[in-house]
Amino acid sequence: MRIEIWADVVCGWAYIGKRRLEAALADPAFDGVPVEVVWRPFRIDPTSPARSTPLEEALADPAVDNALRVCAPGLSPGENRTRVSDIAAAEGIGPRWGAAWRASSHDAHRLLFLAHEHGGAELQNAVAERVMRAHFVDGADIGDRRTLAAVAAEAGFADGAALLETGAGEDEVRELLLIGKARGVATSPTIVVGDRALAGAQPAEVIREFIARGGHRRELPDEVERLRHAEALLDRRDPLGSLVLLRPLLDAYGDDRNVLMLAARAYFASAQLGRARATLERLVGDTPDDSYARHLLGRTLQRQGLAEEAAPHLSMAAAMSPEYD
The missing domain is CATH 1.25.40.10 (Tetratricopeptide repeat domain)
Structure with a gap:
């Protein structure tokens, strides 16, 4: 079974969703079931600058503040961050929680794509874990290729840094973003099995039931x-x-x-x-x-x-x- 996660690595709910998906797949019902989890790109902040800016500075921008308020109606950005931090802690993510940078995730998505191309789903998943941990737990700037180089090395993707410098994965990631849009992906994370999609970081039991129902997607040329x-x-x-x-x-x-x-x-x-x-x-x-x-x-x-x-x-x-x- 192939499970696709269309998500942005700078989205806290993507990291929470990853933990909940892992909990769902740990259910005995999936023992012996071959499962491949593949990460696909999505951008929640496509206007983020190529050079990262400190998050506190970015939050002073009314446009950024308004966008965050739309994401969590009724809560200030600070209140929402506290809420997400509490949920992340409950999922075992930490000990610290909180991004320190408004960073473009484009190169991080390239790194994930290249990890899958060169090492398969297992390597890609390891890179995804370390990228999100760097961003949300360590407070590192994942828009900086030096950070991504260190992340790739930690995950066992020795060639990752060099491949990023060549521009590899640029066109493929841009196409995947378009394919996600064509398929109706509008939320990070969105879990896709076959022709069925589950939007948002749903509780583990909801994800488990969703996956258990499976899905069929007709293979076309x-x-x-x-x-x-x-x-x-x-x-x-x-x-x-x-x-x-x-x-x-x-x-x-x-x-x-x-x-x-x-x-x-x-x-x-x-x-x-x-x-x-x-x-x-x-x-x-x-x-x-x-x-x-x-x-x-x-x-x-x-x-x-x-x-x-x-x-x-x-x-x-x-x-x-x-x-x-």
Whole structure:
């Protein structure tokens, strides 16, 4: 059984959720059941600066203060930190609790990805534990690669520091963040088994019951999975993210009509009208009776200020499909 944890390592609930998942998996019901726990990236603070700032200084920023209040309605950031600290202590995390830095978790996510690539789930889990302990218990700056180098060494990932310096994992982590968004992940942590998801650091017994029910996720070819994720991002109003996932498909399957149509829609939605027009003209040229492609071409030409050129395409699309009238 594969269990995915979509989480941010600077999220206290992710660390608490890790402990609760471990408690759930310690249940005798899972004895002898092969379980692989894989960490996937999520960002709760995507605007955090590349260079870390002391947390007390960051909390003076009204935007940060407001964001924290949204996370815990009715509590001040200080009250919420006390609450989370008490819960962490109850889960055996400590003795001290409390981050000291507002740090970008991007490089930490790269380190986790690389740990899984080079050492599998067990090494990745060891790195995740040490990264979160460094951030929440030791008060270290995990936005600093020197901290991550030490963490990697402690976890037994000897090549981790050197790999980070090469930029390895950069594209993969950015894609995984988009895939998480496409799959509807919106909370850290979110535990996924098959096609089922459990949001939040739920109590161990809730997690145990969730895992026990299992889940099935139909295996699809990588190309089909990527296309579906790209379409989901477009549906979620992220055309630029959609195009990031589409790029390898455009390179490898540039003649595939489904790939081209989705790219045209993403170009149109992101106001890349020249690219949208070129792609749609190709599609209409190949299949003149495709009413949707012709309609979208007409709308693209309209947005380019070419009303006369747009008119025949819009008229033909309306004649073929009344919905475009």
